[in-house]
Amino acid sequence: MASAVVLLAIVLAVVLGPLVWRVPINEIDFAAQLAGPSWAHPLGTDDLGQDILARLLYGGRISIAVGLCAMLVAAVVGVLVGAIAGMSRGSVDAALMWLADLFLSLPQLPLLLLIIYLFRGALTSVFGSQGGIFVMVVAVIGGLRWMQVARLVRAQILSIREKEFIEAARALGASKVRQVVRHILPNAMGPVIVAGTIDVAAAIIAESTLSFLGLGFPPDIPTWGRVLFDAKDTLDVAPHWALFSGAAIFLTVLSINFIGDGLRDALDPRRVL
Amino acid sequence: MSRQYLIRRLLIAIPSLLGISIVLFTVLALAPGDPFGELASNPAIPPEVAASLRAKFGLDDPVWIRYMHWLVAMVHGDWGFSFASRINVDTLILQRLPTTLIVIGAAQILAIIVALPVGVLAGTRPYSIFDQVANTLAFIGFSLPTFFTGLLLILIFSVRLDWLPMVYRADLGSTGWTWFVAEIKQSIMPVAVLGLFQGASLVRYVRSAVLDVVRLDYVTTARSKGIGERKVITRHVVRTALIPVVTLVALQMPVVFGGAIVTEQIFRVPGIGSLLISAMLSNDTPVVMAVTFVFACLVVLFNLIADILYGWLDPRIAYR
Numbered sequence: 028m029a030s031a032v033v034l035l036a037i038v039l040a041v042v043l044g045p046l047v048w049r050v051p052i053n054e055i056d057f058a059a060q061l062a063g064p065s066w067a068h069p070l071g072t073d074d075l076g077q078d079i080l081a082r083l084l085y086g087g088r089i090s091i092a093v094g095l096c097a098m099l100v101a102a103v104v105g106v107l108v109g110a111i112a113g114m115s116r117g118s119v120d121a122a123l124m125w126l127a128d129l130f131l132s133l134p135q136l137p138l139l140l141l142i143i144y145l146f147r148g149a150l151t152s153v154f155g156s157q158g159g160i161f162v163m164v165v166a167v168i169g170g171l172r173w174m175q176v177a178r179l180v181r182a183q184i185l186s187i188r189e190k191e192f193i194e195a196a197r198a199l200g201a202s203k204v205r206q207v208v209r210h211i212l213p214n215a216m217g218p219v220i221v222a223g224t225i226d227v228a229a230a231i232i233a234e235s236t237l238s239f240l241g242l243g244f245p246p247d248i249p250t251w252g253r254v255l256f257d258a259k260d261t262l263d264v265a266p267h268w269a270l271f272s273g274a275a276i277f278l279t280v281l282s283i284n285f286i287g288d289g290l291r292d293a294l295d296p297r298r299v300l
Numbered sequence: 301m302s303r304q305y306l307i308r309r310l311l312i313a314i315p316s317l318l319g320i321s322i323v324l325f326t327v328l329a330l331a332p333g334d335p336f337g338e339l340a341s342n343p344a345i346p347p348e349v350a351a352s353l354r355a356k357f358g359l360d361d362p363v364w365i366r367y368m369h370w371l372v373a374m375v376h377g378d379w380g381f382s383f384a385s386r387i388n389v390d391t392l393i394l395q396r397l398p399t400t401l402i403v404i405g406a407a408q409i410l411a412i413i414v415a416l417p418v419g420v421l422a423g424t425r426p427y428s429i430f431d432q433v434a435n436t437l438a439f440i441g442f443s444l445p446t447f448f449t450g451l452l453l454i455l456i457f458s459v460r461l462d463w464l465p466m467v468y469r470a471d472l473g474s475t476g477w478t479w480f481v482a483e484i485k486q487s488i489m490p491v492a493v494l495g496l497f498q499g500a501s502l503v504r505y506v507r508s509a510v511l512d513v514v515r516l517d518y519v520t521t522a523r524s525k526g527i528g529e530r531k532v533i534t535r536h537v538v539r540t541a542l543i544p545v546v547t548l549v550a551l552q553m554p555v556v557f558g559g560a561i562v563t564e565q566i567f568r569v570p571g572i573g574s575l576l577i578s579a580m581l582s583n584d585t586p587v588v589m590a591v592t593f594v595f596a597c598l599v600v601l602f603n604l605i606a607d608i609l610y611g612w613l614d615p616r617i618a619y620r
Binding site: 125128129131132133134135136137138140141142144145228232235236239240241242252255258259262263266269270273276277280281284285288 | 316319320323324327328439440442443444445447448451452454455459551554555557558561562565566576577580581588589591592595596598599600603
């Protein structure tokens with residue numbers, strides 16, 4: 028419960044915060060360079076004298092949006108693959124699950140970095156520098172996280188499709204698509220929701236990692252990882268800069284993970300983890 | 301464990317390596333831009349030379365021929381030439397690989413040393429205070445991203461307390477005992493960051509595996525024979541509980557390598573992870589491809605080792 032409150036507070040802060048705290052994120056003020064927390068700048072300033080609170084509030088929007096969108100991509104692909112594999116026995120099923128296993132054994136971060144390294148130029152020219160990176164980061168993170176959902180959905184379908192109510196639907200002449208969409212999936216959503224929740228946290232960490240390695244969003248888009256990346260060279264003089272941005276990531280991820288764990292207990296009482 | 305089982309596992313590893321190589325090559329082939337773009341835009345290289353280089357490296361061949369060439373070259377260890385360092389990629393990687401393996405290995409050992417006792421204790425006393433504290437700490441541990449823990453440790457132990465060096469140095473400039481002490485001191489933080497992150501998720505796996513096993517009938521039998529509780533746990537419960545843990549550790553390997561890249565980057569450890577990042581920042585495509593391929597091979601290798609361990613721990617698997 029406490030984690031839900033914390034997460035809600037963070038989400039409200041990043042959604043409404045920039046409307047209340049109207050300091051521009053890129054106002055450069057060398058007089059207040061690397062200053063610690065004060066009334067003018069509650070979380071201090073960075074090496075260009077930019078207000079860290081404003082940058083974190085703005086960056087949080089992007090970090091959380093990346094997390095949610097990547098989770099949606101992973102969930103949609105996962106449900107689709109899982110449903111197709113679960114409903115078609117035989118070679119299609121085997122091939123799709125082999126693909127999922129293959130993706131599970133890919134080294135995620137190196138591959139993520141590789142794809143971004145190779146495709147960054149092309150996508151920024153199509154979607155513009157902000158949109159391009161956003162689309163790419165979301166697609167790649169989501170595209171590397173669908174396997175868990177796919178396996179869960181397939182396992183659920185394999186057990187649910189043998190139940191009587193599905194047989195009844197089949198006897199009434201429901202098509203395969205209708206059986207899956209109307210009857211099976213609503214009963215298979217529990218584990219998918221849990222996996223999706225955890226995926227949001229994992230995607231936020233993945234995006235922060237990319238930005239932290241200097242290969243994610245450009246410096247003018249202060250996502251949390253990017254702020255931390257900029258802060259790491261002045262740890263000795265301005266520790267507040269790194270601490271506040273890191274704490275933002277940590278609190279968000281921790282509360283999402285706790286919520287996921289609570290959901291698992293609530294939705295699936297059989298499994299004790 | 302039968303030899304058949306070993307051979308079967310080895311044969312299963314080959315298609316997954318091939319699959320990974322196809323994924324990597326597809327990414328490379330789909331990527332816009334030309335690996336020789338650097339050469340074409342370099343005014344010191346005449347266009348005829350660039351064209352003959354293109355022909356030599358078969359850039360105008362159909363895709364599948366290029367894939368075969370690439371694969372054969374990769375298997376032969378002919379990984380090209382680093383644009384940035386001016387040496388062969390395989391020498392470069394071989395220089396860096398041991399450091400990465402030592403850091404990852406030490407971190408895994410630390411993770412196991414921490415997680416095994418804590419997980420077993422928590423699993424044998426579910427919902428006790430110890431269990432709740434351990435569970436909460438484990439949650440915090442794997443919600444803290446490695447890059448943030450790394451910075452925190454640097455902040456505490458290097459900046460504030462000045463106990464440990466901030467960056468890892470390959471050439472310490474001393475020998476014998478002082479070298480050894482310095483080496484240990486500079487390895488503590490990278491290993492701790494990676495190991496504790498690993499250990500945090502491991503604790504939960506061990507705990508739930510122990511919880512599953514403790515209820516089984518054979519444990520009750522062991523207890524009713526009058527075997528001491530300590531012996532029941534160490535001899536009977538832990539051995540069985542380790543079986544699923546081994547698989548989960550293997551499944552975690554891709555994550556570990558991701559963590560290693562970040563850790564190496566923070567502490568400037570000269571391993572292949574920091575090599576990957578610096579190669580990307582300097583557009584050194586041959587190195588980037590080779591390092592990614594090495595990471596993929598390492599993941600497959602560790603999965604293979606886990607499979608073999610699995611067969612050794614659980615003989616039922618090997619004879620199936």
